[in-house]
Amino acid sequence: xxxxxxxxxxxxxxxxxxxxxxxxxxxxxxxxxxxxxxxxxxxxxxxxxxxxxxxxxxxxxxxxxxxxxxxxxxxxxxxxxxxxxxxxxxxxxxxxxxxxxxxxxxxxxxxxxxxxxxxxxxxxxxxxxxxxxxxxxxxxxxxxxxxxxxxxxxxxxxxxxxxxxxxxxxxxxxxxxxxxxxxxxxxxxxxxxxxxxxxxxxxxxxxxxxxxxxxxxxxxxxxxxxxxxxxxxxxxxxxxxxxxxxxxxxxxxxxxxxxxxxxxxxxxxxxxxxxxxxxxxxxxxxxxxxxxxxxxxxxxxxxxxxxxxxxxxxxxxxxxxxxxxxxxxxxxxxxxxxxxxxxxxxxxxxxxxxxxxxxxxxxxxxxxxxxxxxxxxxxxxxxxxxxxxxxxxxxxxxxxxxxxxxxxxxxxxxxxxxxxxxxxxxxxxxxxxxxxxxxxxxxxxxxxxxxxxxxxxxxxxxxxxxxxxxxxxxxxxxxxxxxxxxxxxxxxxxxxxxxxxxxxxxxxxxxxxxxxxxx
Numbered sequence: 001x002x003x004x005x006x007x008x009x010x011x012x013x014x015x016x017x018x019x020x021x022x023x024x025x026x027x028x029x030x031x032x033x034x035x036x037x038x039x040x041x042x043x044x045x046x047x048x049x050x051x052x053x054x055x056x057x058x059x060x061x062x063x064x065x066x067x068x069x070x071x072x073x074x075x076x077x078x079x080x081x082x083x084x085x086x087x088x089x090x091x092x093x094x095x096x097x098x099x100x101x102x103x104x105x106x107x108x109x110x111x112x113x114x115x116x117x118x119x120x121x122x123x124x125x126x127x128x129x130x131x132x133x134x135x136x137x138x139x140x141x142x143x144x145x146x147x148x149x150x151x152x153x154x155x156x157x158x159x160x161x162x163x164x165x166x167x168x169x170x171x172x173x174x175x176x177x178x179x180x181x182x183x184x185x186x187x188x189x190x191x192x193x194x195x196x197x198x199x200x201x202x203x204x205x206x207x208x209x210x211x212x213x214x215x216x217x218x219x220x221x222x223x224x225x226x227x228x229x230x231x232x233x234x235x236x237x238x239x240x241x242x243x244x245x246x247x248x249x250x251x252x253x254x255x256x257x258x259x260x261x262x263x264x265x266x267x268x269x270x271x272x273x274x275x276x277x278x279x280x281x282x283x284x285x286x287x288x289x290x291x292x293x294x295x296x297x298x299x300x301x302x303x304x305x306x307x308x309x310x311x312x313x314x315x316x317x318x319x320x321x322x323x324x325x326x327x328x329x330x331x332x333x334x335x336x337x338x339x340x341x342x343x344x345x346x347x348x349x350x351x352x353x354x355x356x357x358x359x360x361x362x363x364x365x366x367x368x369x370x371x372x373x374x375x376x377x378x379x380x381x382x383x384x385x386x387x388x389x390x391x392x393x394x395x396x397x398x399x400x401x402x403x404x405x406x407x408x409x410x411x412x413x414x415x416x417x418x419x420x421x422x423x424x425x426x427x428x429x430x431x432x433x434x435x436x437x438x439x440x441x442x443x444x445x446x447x448x449x450x451x452x453x454x455x456x457x458x459x460x461x462x463x464x465x466x467x468x469x470x471x472x473x474x475x476x477x478x479x480x481x482x483x484x485x486x487x488x489x490x491x492x493x494x495x496x497x498x499x500x501x502x503x504x505x506x507x508x509x510x511x512x513x514x515x516x517x518x519x
Contacts, residue, residue: 001028001126001129002028002029002030003028003029003030003052003053003121003122003125003126004029004030004031004032004048004050004051004052004053005024005029005030005031005032005051005052005053005054005055005118006031006032006033006034006035006041006044006045006051006053006054006055007019007031007034007035007055007056008034008035008036008037008038008040008041008054008055008056008057008060008065008068009034009036009056009057009060009084010036010037010057010059010060010061011057012036014057015034015036016034018034018055018109018114019031019033019034022111022114022115024118027115027118027119027122028122029053029118029122032044032048032050032051036060037060037061037062037063037064038056038060038062038063038064038065038067038068038071039062039063040062041054041056041068042063042068042071045072045076045079051076051079052078052079052080052122052125053079053080053081053082053118053121053122053125054068054072054079054080054081054082055082055084055114055118056068056069056081056082056083056084057084057085058083058084058085058086059085059086065083065084065085068081069081069083069101080102080103080121080124080125081101081102081103082101082103082104082105082114082117082118082121083101083103083104083105084104084105084106084107084109085104085105085106085107086106086107103117103121105117133210137210137212137226139161140161140165140210140212140226140263141212141214143161143165143263144212144214144222144224144263144266145214147263147264147266147267147270148216148222148266148267148270149216161263163262163263163264164262165226165262165263166226166227166260166261166262166263167224167225167226167227167260167261167262167263167266168209168224168225168227168234168237168257168259168260168261169222169223169224169225169257169261169266169269169270169273170222170223170237170241170254170255170256170257171216171220171221171222171223171254171255171270171273172196172200172220172221172223172241172245172252172253172254172255173219173220173221173252173253173277173379173382174192174196174219174250174251174252174253175250175251175252175253175280175286175382175383176251176382176383176385176386177219177379177380177381177382177386178380178381178382178386178389179383179385179386179389180250192250193215193221195248195249196221196248196250196252197213197215197221199244199245199247199248200213200221200223200244201213201223202244203240203241203243203244204225204232204237204240208227208228208232209225209226209227209228209232210225210226211223211224211225211226212224212226216270217379218379218380219379219380220379222270222273224266225237227260234256234258234259237256238256238287241254241256241287242285242286242287245286251286252286253280253283253286253287253288253382254283254286254287254288255273255276255277255280255288255289255290256287256288256289256290257269257272257273257290258289258290258291269290272290272291273290276288276290276291276292277340277378277379277382278339278340278341278342278378279292279296279339279340280340280378280382280383281334281339281340281382281383281384282296282337282339296337296339300333300336300337300338300339300342300346305329305332305333305346305350307329307346307349307350307353308440308441308444309321309325309441309444310322310325310326310328310329310350311350311353311354311357311440312440312441312444313325314354314395314398314399314404315354315357315358315404315413315439315440316404316413316448317399317404317405319399319405322395326388326391326392326395329347329350330343330384330388330391333346333384334384340376340378340381340382340383340384340387341378343384343387344372344376344381344387347372347387347388347390347391347394348372348373350391351372351373351391351394351395351398354395354398355398357439357440358398358402358404360439366398366401366402372387372390372391372394376390413438413440413448414448414449414452416437416438417434417437417438417445417449418453420434420437420438421434421460421461421464422464425461425464425465425468425488426465426468426486426487426488427488428488429461429488431445431446431449431457431458432445434457461488462498462501462502463502465487465488465489465498466487466498466499466502466503468486468487469483469484469487469495469499469507470503470510472486472487473507473510473511473514474511474514480492480496480507480508480511483507484496484507495507
């Protein structure tokens with residue numbers, strides 16, 4: 001940091017000597033030209049408007065040093081004035097002291113003494129500037145905090161700060177936080193946060209911005225770049241962020257607003273950040289820009305996801321197939337660019353559907369409290385992987401509660417199907433009807449049924465009907481046509497055809513053969 005100084009003297013030799021022969025830059029002093037009298041000094045000060053120190057002679061034409069000091073005291077009270085006066089002008093200089101001038105030197109000027117005084121004045125200015133900057137930063141930090149946190153009734157917003165402070169806000173959070181934060185790593189959280197905040201602040205330690213960061217949640221760091229004039233371009237902010245994030249030992253996401261804002265806009269922007277956490281998996285290089293595209297808001301439909309086979313494999317207790325179908329499910333979430341909210345909703349519906357089917361089949365109500373049942377906080381569960389962990393935990397809990405993985409229960413679905421078929425095979429029973437009864441898809445039912453019995457559904461039912469027809473032919477006097485109706489065939493010719501296929505003879509031939517065998 002430097003101070004800017006203006007030399008005012010009507011004698012060119014003195015003026016040039018003070019400005020050009022002393023290495024002021026060595027003392028962090030920048031010379032803002034020089035002026036030949038008070039009027040010239042006022043003109044130059046008005047033009048640059050950032051002079052910190054004025055070193056001026058007392059006696060000068062047009063406007064002297066005392067008049068200059070009075071003008072500066074009224075219009076530029078922050079400027080520190082050093083008066084140079086001859087011995088005979090000492091009383092005159094004392095009047096300047098009453099006008100607020102605190103430093104004066106007698107002519108001829110001792111260069112070392114002048115440097116000492118200027119350095120002391122410069123240090124005072126810089127110290128005051130630093131103190132003021134700290135107070136302003138503290139006030140801004142308080143206003144930022146009250147913008148995004150619950151504001152107590154006693155707080156009264158500083159409207160002047162809200163309107164004049166310009167900033168660029170963004171938030172960062174640890175990717176896969178719920179998975180990374182194991183009990184062992186929880187001990188490292190404090191150190192992680194320190195590294196994280198220091199890295200973000202270190203990226204933007206420049207004269208163009210003041211970086212203010214604080215945690216608004218366990219895994220959410222809000223950063224506001226308080227800018228001077230135009231600040232830095234957003235492309236540069238993103239480049240610096242990506243570079244800085246890559247240097248940490250844990251991965252970060254960042255959500256960036258699309259423009260600089262006034263401080264009093266932050267509350268609304270922060271709500272947008274919170275509402276956009278659901279779209280984090282769609283971030284490019286970990287950076288998500290606000291507002292998110294309208295196309296992302298269109299939503300994914302639950303019907304888009306392959307859930308039937310997954311539920312069927314859960315009910316069958318087939319753990320390998322559950323894992324494979326879970327892979328397919330979560331790959332589809334990624335391919336469809338689903339938000340975390342949509343992903344959690346779809347996963348939750350699958351779990352609930354599986355519970356309902358189990359309850360219907362087992363006739364047993366279970367107190368179900370999987371993690372997915374509750375709304376998720378996407379600060380913590382901010383990846384597909386994080387939601388998958390919750391989903392797999394819910395599936396495991398369901399399968400344990402209903403003992404679906406026990407060996408003796410592996411075939412309970414087919415046993416229930418067979419029991420239903422054996423009870424209703426003489427009616428117009430269909431494969432999809434049985435599949436509905438045991439709450440699995442028709443195609444999956446057909447596959448499982450063939451695997452268990454070695455026959456397809458129609459073959460199995462026809463065999464049951466033929467065996468029952470044999471009993472009736474042997475033990476009752478009913479006519480063949482009547483027996484066909486009793487076992488489920490409404491077309492006599494079709495019954496005869498099926499019977500011959502399974503028995504190797506027609507129903508009439510079977511009855512004659514059986515009668516002869518008995519005699």
